[in-house]
Amino acid sequence: MSLEVPLNLKSRNLDLAQLSLCDAIDLAVLVEEEARDRYADFADQLTLHHTPEAAGFFRWMSEIEEKHRKELAERRQAKFGTQPSRVNLGMIFDIEAPEHGEARVFMTEREALDVALRSEQSAQAFFAAAKDAVRDPETRALFAELEIEEILHQRLVREEIAELPPDSPGNQEDYSDPPVQQ
Amino acid sequence: MTTTTTTGLGEAPALSPKDFNSGLKPIWCPGCGDFGVLSGLYRALSTIGRPPHEIAFISGIGCSSRIPGYTTAYGFNSVHGRALPIAQGVKLSNPDLLVIVAGGDGDGFSIGGGHVAHAVRRNTDLTYIVMDNQVYGLTKGQLSPTAPKGLKTITSPFGSLEDPINPLLYVLAYGAGFVAQSTPADMPGMTSILEEAIRYPGFAFVNIQSPCVTFGQEEQQVRAQKTHMKPLASLGHDPSDLQKALELAGHYGTELYTGVFYRNPEPPLSYDRLIRLRQDEMAKQARPRAQILDAYLQK
Ligand SMILES: Cc1ncc(C[n+]2csc(CCOP(=O)(O)OP(=O)(O)O)c2C)c(N)n1
Ligand code: SF4
Numbered sequence: 001m002s003l004e005v006p007l008n009l010k011s012r013n014l015d016l017a018q019l020s021l022c023d024a025i026d027l028a029v030l031v032e033e034e035a036r037d038r039y040a041d042f043a044d045q046l047t048l049h050h051t052p053e054a055a056g057f058f059r060w061m062s063e064i065e066e067k068h069r070k071e072l073a074e075r076r077q078a079k080f081g082t083q084p085s086r087v088n089l090g091m092i093f094d095i096e097a098p099e100h101g102e103a104r105v106f107m108t109e110r111e112a113l114d115v116a117l118r119s120e121q122s123a124q125a126f127f128a129a130a131k132d133a134v135r136d137p138e139t140r141a142l143f144a145e146l147e148i149e150e151i152l153h154q155r156l157v158r159e160e161i162a163e164l165p166p167d168s169p170g171n172q173e174d175y176s177d178p179p180v181q182q
Numbered sequence: 183m184t185t186t187t188t189t190g191l192g193e194a195p196a197l198s199p200k201d202f203n204s205g206l207k208p209i210w211c212p213g214c215g216d217f218g219v220l221s222g223l224y225r226a227l228s229t230i231g232r233p234p235h236e237i238a239f240i241s242g243i244g245c246s247s248r249i250p251g252y253t254t255a256y257g258f259n260s261v262h263g264r265a266l267p268i269a270q271g272v273k274l275s276n277p278d279l280l281v282i283v284a285g286g287d288g289d290g291f292s293i294g295g296g297h298v299a300h301a302v303r304r305n306t307d308l309t310y311i312v313m314d315n316q317v318y319g320l321t322k323g324q325l326s327p328t329a330p331k332g333l334k335t336i337t338s339p340f341g342s343l344e345d346p347i348n349p350l351l352y353v354l355a356y357g358a359g360f361v362a363q364s365t366p367a368d369m370p371g372m373t374s375i376l377e378e379a380i381r382y383p384g385f386a387f388v389n390i391q392s393p394c395v396t397f398g399q400e401e402q403q404v405r406a407q408k409t410h411m412k413p414l415a416s417l418g419h420d421p422s423d424l425q426k427a428l429e430l431a432g433h434y435g436t437e438l439y440t441g442v443f444y445r446n447p448e449p450p451l452s453y454d455r456l457i458r459l460r461q462d463e464m465a466k467q468a469r470p471r472a473q474i475l476d477a478y479l480q481k
Binding site: 010011012013041042044045046048049051088089090093094099100101102103104105107176177178179180 | 195198199200207208209210211212213215217218221224225228229245319320322366369370373374393395396397403404405
């Protein structure tokens, strides 16, 4: 499946067509790093705002993303050693990281899993589009591999969702926990 | 100064967005639009390449005004509505600093409204970022000056009777050289606008429609914004066309235009530059220290 993704909403100053294999692995490492940090931020925010179940799930997601990041970073190191990177975090936006607006106070674990599912779909869509945009065959193969991995991750998240009991009725939007006044 | 790289695949910028993150955890409500703005700022600053110690963030009071604490730059989370005068003082006393002012629509256009006109007409080289959520977030959702007529809040339970202020027209009317609008619903677009505003050599204003997830309106949330925002570039708008900019800005509140409304193609010298030139001029005319006493004795 090749999802349509508006690339201009996911990156900046980044010409995908020009990516070398080294750039592509570096980019993939950054994608995992951004996701790791965002999930960790969500976990911190929800811990602060009395939402421990979703916070625990996001903490776990952060650890998984770190595992993926490490594996990719090791591959990069083995193949390209200390060759300087030409990409940085400032060029990508919410590829596998959930968008900043996705966290909600008192969100349920199911809602947190839905967030993760949307993020894996977003990453799949990005890698599919990147695969089509690059010229170098080796780089294309890497993006194809990453796209398939994202599909596998979605399957895992769906399995987790299927095991959850249904959310209790009620609207979580009725509750809030705003910051204290100055 | 650190190297600046704005293109994709030359060398990567020397600074990472993380270099600007203080590590202090924001206490904003999860999902607040201000998280996106902060992240866009980190990215814009890393591309600009000025290190944190060459930057100062000045704010007033409000949820959005907490931004200085979340950056590694110098920061002053000051007094409600007074960010602009303080920022001008900072810039004039240390013109080499890159000064960014950040705050809410309440801070900027209610209590601080009187300062905006003077900051604009004076044209000090500042970037003023307003996180416009059309409510007072920090004080729990009262009516703000940019709230639409009819909005029901805790201070307008039967609906507001007042027309909102139009922040875009307000600053354009006083002659701002750079006026733009964006939203965290378009992170790359917002980041580019922030970068452009910070690089503009004079007073630059960016209105960011940054949703308040706790007290804000439904149609102001990121998901809704994604469906109705209209990039000015896609309308073929020429940012050097002031008349067209005024016309488009007039649609604030009914259309969510994103992008640069107006960029003065020939920016005049900013106030801080003019002051520096005058100081240089006066220094040339000044008597040497030893002659100052002579001048008195001759009288
Ligand atoms: C002199 C003074 N008056 C009133 C207040 C209370 N107060 C704090 S923040 C605020 C308004 C916040 O709204 P806004 O500036 O839009 O920022 P937001 O919280 O929405 O980001 C008010 C009225 C204050 N702190 N100081
Ligand atoms: S009250 Fe509104 S503006 Fe303040 S942190 Fe919460 S969502 Fe953001």
